[in-house]
Each structure stands twice: as C-alpha cells, then as structure tokens.
Amino acid sequence: MSSAGMERPRALSSKQHVAFETFAVRVAVSTNHADVLPRLRDLPAAQSRPCDFDATDHRYSFMTDDGARFDVRYDVRAGKAAEDPYDTWAWVAGATDLDLAFAMFEPHLHSVIGMYAPDHLFIRAGVVAHQGRLIMLPGKGLTGKTTLVAALVNAGATYYSDQFAVVDEEGRVYPYAKPLSPHIPMGGSDEAVNGRLSLIGQEPRPPAAIVLTSYLPGADWRPRRLALGESVLSLISHAAPAQERPQDAMRVITSMMKHDPVVLESERGEAEAVVPLLLSELDRQLARSA
Amino acid sequence: MDSLLVGTQLLLAAVFALAGTAKLFDLSAARQAAADFGVPRRAAPIVGVLLPIAELATAVALVFQPTARWGALAALVLLLAFVGGIANAMRLGKDVDCGCFGPVYSATAGTGALIRNMILAGLATFVVVDGPAPAIDDWVAARSAAELVAIGLGIALVGLAGVAWRLRSQNRSLRQAVVDAPASEGPEIQGLPPGSFAPQFALPDTQGRIQTLGSLLGRGQPLVLVFFDRGCQPCHDVSPSLARWQRTLSDWVTIAVVMAVSAEENVATENVAEANVAEPTVVEEDVAGENISMWDEHGLANVLFDNANEVAGLFRLRSTPIAVILDPRGTIASTPTGGQHGVEVVVRLALTRALRGEWDAADGTTALPTIIQVPASAV
Numbered sequence: 001m002s003s004a005g006m007e008r009p010r011a012l013s014s015k016q017h018v019a020f021e022t023f024a025v026r027v028a029v030s031t032n033h034a035d036v037l038p039r040l041r042d043l044p045a046a047q048s049r050p051c052d053f054d055a056t057d058h059r060y061s062f063m064t065d066d067g068a069r070f071d072v073r074y075d076v077r078a079g080k081a082a083e084d085p086y087d088t089w090a091w092v093a094g095a096t097d098l099d100l101a102f103a104m105f106e107p108h109l110h111s112v113i114g115m116y117a118p119d120h121l122f123i124r125a126g127v128v129a130h131q132g133r134l135i136m137l138p139g140k141g142l143t144g145k146t147t148l149v150a151a152l153v154n155a156g157a158t159y160y161s162d163q164f165a166v167v168d169e170e171g172r173v174y175p176y177a178k179p180l181s182p183h184i185p186m187g188g189s190d191e192a193v194n195g196r197l198s199l200i201g202q203e204p205r206p207p208a209a210i211v212l213t214s215y216l217p218g219a220d221w222r223p224r225r226l227a228l229g230e231s232v233l234s235l236i237s238h239a240a241p242a243q244e245r246p247q248d249a250m251r252v253i254t255s256m257m258k259h260d261p262v263v264l265e266s267e268r269g270e271a272e273a274v275v276p277l278l279l280s281e282l283d284r285q286l287a288r289s290a
Numbered sequence: 291m292d293s294l295l296v297g298t299q300l301l302l303a304a305v306f307a308l309a310g311t312a313k314l315f316d317l318s319a320a321r322q323a324a325a326d327f328g329v330p331r332r333a334a335p336i337v338g339v340l341l342p343i344a345e346l347a348t349a350v351a352l353v354f355q356p357t358a359r360w361g362a363l364a365a366l367v368l369l370l371a372f373v374g375g376i377a378n379a380m381r382l383g384k385d386v387d388c389g390c391f392g393p394v395y396s397a398t399a400g401t402g403a404l405i406r407n408m409i410l411a412g413l414a415t416f417v418v419v420d421g422p423a424p425a426i427d428d429w430v431a432a433r434s435a436a437e438l439v440a441i442g443l444g445i446a447l448v449g450l451a452g453v454a455w456r457l458r459s460q461n462r463s464l465r466q467a468v469v470d471a472p473a474s475e476g477p478e479i480q481g482l483p484p485g486s487f488a489p490q491f492a493l494p495d496t497q498g499r500i501q502t503l504g505s506l507l508g509r510g511q512p513l514v515l516v517f518f519d520r521g522c523q524p525c526h527d528v529s530p531s532l533a534r535w536q537r538t539l540s541d542w543v544t545i546a547v548v549m550a551v552s553a554e555e556n557v558a559t560e561n562v563a564e565a566n567v568a569e570p571t572v573v574e575e576d577v578a579g580e581n582i583s584m585w586d587e588h589g590l591a592n593v594l595f596d597n598a599n600e601v602a603g604l605f606r607l608r609s610t611p612i613a614v615i616l617d618p619r620g621t622i623a624s625t626p627t628g629g630q631h632g633v634e635v636v637v638r639l640a641l642t643r644a645l646r647g648e649w650d651a652a653d654g655t656t657a658l659p660t661i662i663q664v665p666a667s668a669v
Contacts, residue, residue, distance in 0.1 A: 068484075069479075069625070093627070094479075095479045095625060096624075096625040096627065097484055097624060097625050099624070099639060099643075100624050100625055100627060100635070100636070100639060103635045103636075103638060103639045104627065104632070104635055107631070107635070140531070141531070141634050141638065142531070142534075142535055142538070142539070142634065142637060142638055142641070143534075143538075144538070214534075215538050216534075216537070216538060217537060217538060217540075
C-alpha cells in the first residue's frame, strides 16, 4: 500500500456518510473521499446496526481538499441542531495523511462510544473465550494486547476483542471485535487463520479470568494472584470513562468482580511461549477456586 | 412648559457634562478630532483642551436658573459648530472619528452624528427662546412625591431602553461578524510533506556521542522522531510509555527523542571533531541535572539535544510533544502529530506499517540528499 500522501485525489461528487448505532450510541461519519467509507467497515463500532443519519447524536466530518491531507472533526454538541453560525466542531486530526487521520479518528470514536454508552463500561482490554471461559487482558496502548489475543486465538480461543472489553451492568463482557491486523503471526494456512478469526464470540459472558500483563522482551512469566482491592484498582485504571463516570465504572466493575474471576498479574515475554503457561495457570487457579 | 424646559436643560447639561468629562480623559484624541475637523494644525492642541472645558462650563451654566439661557446659547453655538464641522467633513468625503464622547463613545462623523447634533441644537434653541426654566429646587418643590417618582421612573426607563438598544445593535453586529468571518482554517499545518527527504542532522546524545540521521536509520527500520521540550508537561507524561516502547518495539521501530535546549545552554563538545561533522549543537553540562532526571527516571534512550530548536525548525515543527515517522530510507512517512495521545498514535502507526512489511524493500541504505543541513550554529 502506498503512502496516502502520494495518492491521487478520489473526490466524491457529493458528501456521503455512514450512520450506525452501537451500545445505544448513534454515530455518523461524513466524507468527501472515496477511500474513507470502506475503511470504516473495519471498525468494530461500524459493525453495529445502521441507523438514520438524522437520528445520530455524534457526528464526524472526514474531509479533504486535495486527497492527500485530511481533516477530521467531531461535533461536540452531540447532535443538537446547528442553528447558529458558531463553529462547534472540534478537531480530531488536522491536515494529516489518511492513515494517520484514521489512526487519530479510531481511538477518538471508541472513547466517544465508551463515554456515552449508557449501560456499558468500556475497559481497555483484549478479550477471548477459551473452553467456555472468558479471559480479559487489560492493558494500556502498545503493551501487546493484540499479539497475545492473536496467540490465544491461535491456541483455540474464540476472539472477542483486541481493544476493549465492553461490560454491562451485570458484569458480562460483550464482543467488540475488528479484524485482527494481518501482521499478527497466527500460524497455519490463510484459510485456517481466516476460519479462526471469523469465529467471533457472540454471547456475552462474565469473566472467568482477568490477566494484567504487558510485553517486556525477555521477561519471565511469574503470575501473582491479586486480591479483590488490587483487582478493582487495576481495572479502574483501564476503564475508559473512569474519570468522567467514576460511579458507573465502580458499579460495573463491582458487578464483574461478583462473578469471582481469577485475577493474575505478570510481565510476559513472547506471546506464543506464554500462552500455554497462562492457560495452565488459569486451569490450576480455577480448579483451586472451584 | 416648565417641566419641559427643566427636562431639556438637564438633558443638555448631562450631554455636555459627559462629553466634556470624557474628552478630558483622552485629550490626545480631542486634539486629533479638532485637527481632523479642519482646525488649523497649530490651533488644534489648544482647541482640543479648551473644547472640553467649554463643554463643562456650558453644562454647569445650564443647571442654574440665572445662567441657563446663556448656557443654552453657548450650547447652541457649540452644536452649530459641530454640525458645520461634520457637514464639512462629509462634503469632503473625509472619514473622521468624531470623538464626541471621547473614550466612552465615538463614531465616524456622518449622518447619524449630524442629526443628533441638529436635534440637540433645536433643544438648545428652545431653551434660548422660551427659557429659562424655573430654578430646579423651586420646580422640585412644586411637584408632588408621586410626580417625582413617575419622572424618575420615566428617566430610568428611557435610560434602560437606550442601553437595551445599544446592546441589541452590538449583538447584531457581532453575529454578523461571525457570519462574515472566513471559515476556520483548522490547525496550523506543521511538518515537511510526506514523501520528502528528511533533513540531515548530527546531534549529541546524553553520553556526548554524535548521532546522525544515518546512524539512527542504520538498522533498516522506520524511525519515529519525538520532539520534546523540557518545560512541557505532556512530554514528561508520555516519557514512561515512550521509554517502554523503545524497549519493547525495538525490533521493528527505532524511537529517538529530540530534546530542545536553549542557546544559553550550549556547551562545546570534544566529541564533535571525532565525529567529523561541523560542530552540531550542544552537550549538556549546566542543565544536566534537570534533564537527567527526565530521561534517567524513565529510562529514555536515544535522547538528542537540539540547540535552540534548530533541527525542529528544519522539520518545520513548532510544538511539543510532536512525533513524525521516517521510513528506513529517511523519507518523511507521515504528517506530524502532537500531544500525548498523538505520540502513541504515531508510534502505533509506524509499528503497524513495519509489521505490514511496507518498508521491507528498503535495504537500510539511505537515499538522502548530499546537502548536509546541519543547524546554522554548527556551520
């Protein structure tokens, strides 16, 4: 793929948009460039059900004058009609190439959905289900969540999400899946890999295990089981709207902890090497809990 | 009739008192207005001072019954002079600031000011012809309490109506200004255009060794340059994550921090000659304490000192923290993005592209231009 900065303009004859609803948050994205709309399909939020543009509360504008530099803006008034001339659009990305514009747009979109989803809490975490048990992998950005999720899927787990655990009031985790990046080493033939990735978890489940881990080259897997208080504090630090909706975050995390998940913490080395150790440790801990 | 005369006299007195007092607070504008209305240059400074004094004297004269007619006559003369001056300016097409009420209110001398002064002149004529009104204390004594209250309320109402009218006009003009304003141009565009060659640089690191763009690209990996300033809190906030990414992503992406230092902190380095480059920028000595706490605390590696933001200037970057991707050939591969969150986005994008194999064809040797753009201070 060539750099977006060198692409020729592919202007649309008129502005187009997609509108969708996910977790009761209605979002629209308008654009005047043909390359934008197909890329929206990869976003987990966009996989939700379509909705009427006029009913959307949160609107993004993804515009370019020359096909090389894109401006992404967000309507901060969350859906109120623009009846006065004042500029109410906030900048998400200004004059950036398309890749970078999407890289800025995507986390902004997720944070907006996480902020305004009335009945769900977004926690930064990878999520898989293995042998019917849901495993959450909370972690900050670029700490190896996606790689570990891919390794677990490769080991037979069902894919839920590599970015966010979406948790309801009863402490159940919902899928929030986007196609895993093709760069993640999965092993096996393309067909086998695609087959595994297409098996996205559908059923919300309470977490059986929560593993707080991040990649550090050469680190040993030395899991430590966290007490309830430590677990709650760790999860709060990964909850997307913890500062804006602390009571909601606390309530949902408390509900989640009522399912008595095993909570482990450790640095880790290479994902493929850690997965069998992680799964056997979970077997041991869960057997002990049972 | 008596009430009408009293009201007219007091109105004129108030107008002249306000005009005279306001002009006294901005005598330079009063002198300028006199000159603009055609008063000879040499006389304008005197007129500019005498005019507010005359206006105040007129106001005082209008208040007292024995002098009220003389005051009205003086007001009439002044107002006719103003009318003449404004009419003359309009005839000549001059865009003159009337300076009528000094810093309190002023507008271009035009039809509005002309009409206002003619109305006031008419009121002054009325007092000259039919005045004077009875002394104010006699007039007040002849009024009942209810009449006085009603008059007071009426005056207040008229005053409030005037203020409301003025606010409405201001609101209308402000809204119109918003409509007429050019569309927002968005954030200031920073950075060199993607696809262009990155400028060469040679900067000392925390050990005093010289690091060049070529040496940073030597591993055949993309390079993320993160521009920092020690005084910027978001730079401090992102440092722990950045140090971690330098360790965990080192197989795919090289991350270097370009730290701005001021010219006063520039200290010559003995390693410069060994590096066979023109003297680059700086080796920290006197500022080492503060800087060391920043990079040692978090284990930041590849920290380079940029004297007086010269390398940042070559990359056309003006804010911090801000990050930009260079491909393994030294070509700008992204527009720069700033802020704590933006740095993570840029690092993630560089990693994604590296893992996609976008730059696999690069052999690690650069196609950099032969012109070496070391900072100006280094030449």
